[in-house]
Amino acid sequence: MKEKITEKSIRLFDQKGFSETSIQDIVDSIGVTKGTFYYYFSSKEELLMDIHLRYIDDMLDNQHEILGDDSKSSKEKLFAIVQMLLSNIKTQGASAKVFFREMRNLSDESLSEIIPKRDQFRLNIEKLIEEGKQNGEFRANLNSPIIAFGILGVTNWSYQWFNPDGSISDREVAEIFTEMILKGIEI
Amino acid sequence: MKEKITEKSIRLFDQKGFSETSIQDIVDSIGVTKGTFYYYFSSKEELLMDIHLRYIDDMLDNQHEILGDDSKSSKEKLFAIVQMLLSNIKTQGASAKVFFREMRNLSDESLSEIIPKRDQFRLNIEKLIEEGKQNGEFRANLNSPIIAFGILGVTNWSYQWFNPDGSISDREVAEIFTEMILKGIEI
Amino acid sequence: MKEKITEKSIRLFDQKGFSETSIQDIVDSIGVTKGTFYYYFSSKEELLMDIHLRYIDDMLDNQHEILGDDSKSSKEKLFAIVQMLLSNIKTQGASAKVFFREMRNLSDESLSEIIPKRDQFRLNIEKLIEEGKQNGEFRANLNSPIIAFGILGVTNWSYQWFNPDGSISDREVAEIFTEMILKGIEI
C-alpha cells in the first residue's frame, strides 16, 4: 500500500505539481481514504522526502557503478552516465521531474540531507572530467566545474522534452549528446 | 502599481512557488490590500500569464534581433544567443524560473498562446543550426532538433545554478559553453 | 463582530469546553462563516488568549481599586474583594471558568504573560493579610501564603456551584464567607 501510494503520488506530482495535488487526489486515485494515507506517512512532506531520497540514492548508485568500472575510459564513463540518465527517463522520469521541481517544498531538515547528495552527483562528474584531463582524453584547459554544469544541463533538460515512446530512442539521443559533448558541432 | 505588483510577484513566485505564494503575501510585500490586487488583475492566473508573456516576448525579441544581424556568422549568432541567455539571468532569472516551473498553472487558453512562442524560440535555434550546416560552419550530419534541445539544456539549466554575483561572469560562462558546444571537450 | 465572536465563544467554551467547541460551532452560533472567524483571529488560541487577558486584567483592575481605597480597613478590603468576586459571577462567571479550566490550552508564550498576572492577584491578597497582621486586625501567627490560597479557594470554588439567579444573593454569600473567614465556625 505504501508503495502504491508512493507510485501514484509520483505520477500526480509530476502531472499537476506537489502543491496542486491534494491528499484527496492521491487517495482517490487508488481507492482508499485519507486515513490510510496518514497511516503510512506522517505528512505530505514525508512522502515528498521519500520520493526524493529514493530517486537520488538510486541515481548515485547507478553513477557509482559506472564510475567504478575500471575497464572503461573516461569517455566511455561519460557516455555511460549520459546513457543511464536518458534511459532512466522512461521509468524514473516522473521522479526526476519531481526531484528537480519540488525540492522547494522540503523542510530545511530534509533539504540538509538531499542537497549534499545532489551536489555529490555533480561533483562526481566534475571529478570524471578532471580524470579525463589528466589521462589525456579531455582538453587540459577545460573549466571542469562549469563543464560539469553544462553536461548536466544537456541531460537533465531532456527530462522536460524527451518522450521515451517517441520515434527516437534514448540510446540514439545519448549518442547524439555524447558526440556533441565530446566533439562539438563545428566542422 | 501594476508594475510593482508584477515585479514583487515574480520575486515571490521564484522564491516560494506560484501556489505557495498567496495574494496576501503579494500585497503584504508592497503594503497594500487585496482589493488593490483585484483592481489591477482579474485573477491570480492573469498575473501569471502576464509574467509569462512578458518573459517569452522579451526573449523572442532578443533572439530576433540576433538572428536578423546579417553581419554575424552562424557561430557568432549562436554565441550571441548563449551570451544573451546567460547575461539575462541577472535581471530576468526570476522570470525565467517562473516561466519554466509554473507553466503548469496557466489555463488551457493561456497555454495555447504561450506554448507556440516557447516552441518558436527553440525552432529558431534549430533553424540556425540548419543554416550553419548549409553554409559549412557546422557538421552536416547533425540532428538539428536534438542538438537544439541540447543547447537549450546547457543554457536553461544555468538558471538553476548560475550566480550572477559570483566569481565567474556571465560572459566567461557563455564563452566556456559556446566553446564546449562548438568544439566539444575531447582533445 | 469581533466582540460578538468573543462573547459567544466564552459561553460555548464555558458550556462545552475549549477543545470540545469547534470554530464551526462558534460561527454557526452567530450565523457567519469560518472565514469571518479567521478574519478577526489568527487562530483559536489567539481567541482564548484574548478571553484570558480580558478577564485577568479586569479582575486586577477591580482588585486594585479596592486595595487602593484608604478609607477601608483590612477587613473591609477583604470583604470587598470577596463580594466583588461573588458578584462578578453573574457577568463574568463564564469567563472565570474558562480562565481557570482552559489555561492549559494556551501556548507557552501566552502563558508567560498570563501566569504572572494570575499570581499577582493572589500575592495582592497575601499582602493584604500581612497588612492586617501588622495593623492588629488579623492574628499575628497566620501563614499568609497558605491563608491566601484558602481564601481564593472559597471564592473561586463558588464559580462552580453558585447560581446568581438562585434564592440566595451574591451579597448574602459574600457575607457568610467573610464571616467564616474572619470568625471561623466554632462557637
Add this chain to the structure above:
Amino acid sequence: MKEKITEKSIRLFDQKGFSETSIQDIVDSIGVTKGTFYYYFSSKEELLMDIHLRYIDDMLDNQHEILGDDSKSSKEKLFAIVQMLLSNIKTQGASAKVFFREMRNLSDESLSEIIPKRDQFRLNIEKLIEEGKQNGEFRANLNSPIIAFGILGVTNWSYQWFNPDGSISDREVAEIFTEMILKGIEI
C-alpha cells in the same frame, strides 16, 4: 494491563486534558497498540467513567470511615476530612483534577451516576456541620449548605496549587486550614 492503561491515562488526562489526549498517546505511553485499548475498554468515555467512579467511590469510603468514628468530635471529624483530602493529593491528585475538570466529557448516563455521589460527599459535610451545631461545637446560626461549599472550596482548590513534594507538608496545610475554618483569621 487494564490497570496500567488506567493509571497512565490519569497522568495524561491530568497533564494534557481528556480531549487533548488521544488513544494513541495512551497506548504509546505504555508500548501497546490501539487494538489493546479497545480490548479492555469499549470507548474512551468508558475509561473516563472508570476513573471517575474509582475516585469518587474511594473518597466516599474514606469519608464514611471518618464520619462513622464515634470517638471523634465534630471538629475532629472535620479536621480528619480536611487532612484526608490534603494527604490524598500526593496519590490521588491527578485523579481529583480529572474528576473536577473532565466531568463534562461524560455521557448523560454516566453523569446520572456520578453527580449524586459527588453531591453526597458535600451533603455529608453539610450534615457534619449540622451535627456540630446541635452538639454545641459550631455556632448555631451557620448556613450549613453555604459553609459546606466554603469548606470544599478551601480543600478542593488546594489540588490546583499544593505541591506534595514542596517545603510545607500536607499535615501542616491541613492544620492551617482547619484552624482558619474553625477560628477564622481575625484577632
Add this chain to the structure above:
DNA sequence: AATGAATGAGGTTTCATTCAT
C-alpha cells in the same frame, strides 16, 4: 484607486473506532 469585511470551497491533519487475523 483602494479598502475591509465576508465568503465558501478546499487544504492538511487528527482521531475514535472497527475488524480480520
Add this chain to the structure above:
DNA sequence: TATGAATGAAACCTCATTCAT
C-alpha cells in the same frame, strides 16, 4: 490477548475571490 490496516467524520486553517463603500 493483542495487532495492524483501514475508515470516515470532523478538526483547524488557508485562500482566491467578491463587493459595498
